Amino acid sequence: xxxxxxxxxxxxxxxxxxxxxxxxxxxxxxxxxxxxxxxxxxxxxxxxxxxxxxxxxxxxxxxxxxxxxxxxxxxxxxxxxxxxxxxxxxxxxxxxxxxxxxxxxxxxxxxx
Numbered sequence: 001x002x003x004x005x006x007x008x009x010x011x012x013x014x015x016x017x018x019x020x021x022x023x024x025x026x027x028x029x030x031x032x033x034x035x036x037x038x039x040x041x042x043x044x045x046x047x048x049x050x051x052x053x054x055x056x057x058x059x060x061x062x063x064x065x066x067x068x069x070x071x072x073x074x075x076x077x078x079x080x081x082x083x084x085x086x087x088x089x090x091x092x093x094x095x096x097x098x099x100x101x102x103x104x105x106x107x108x109x110x111x112x
Contacts, residue, residue: 002015042095
């Protein structure tokens with residue numbers, strides 16, 4: 001699980017690793033129905049951020065991110081995230097691998 005450091009009552013610092021990206025991919029894969037929208041949003045929007053500057057809150061795609069953290073960062077006024085580029089590239093690759101399944105799930109849900 002990513003490390004969350006409380007700097008003060010309004011600020012946290014998050015440190016994530018490659019293993020955290022793998023955890024997020026597994027969680028998304030195991031609970032595709034729950035995270036289908038996050039998967040699609042991450043895949044569609046990460047390239048706009050050059051993959052490594054992605055903000056999960058910019059597009060309301062943070063439920064998977066919050067699951068990894070074990071806390072709700074929205075309880076704080078600000079947070080910073082430190083993660084190696086490998087975290088973001090791995091996360092994108094994993095979400096891209098789940099993209100078609102997520103898209104098919106959401107399209108099927110709309111038809112029902």
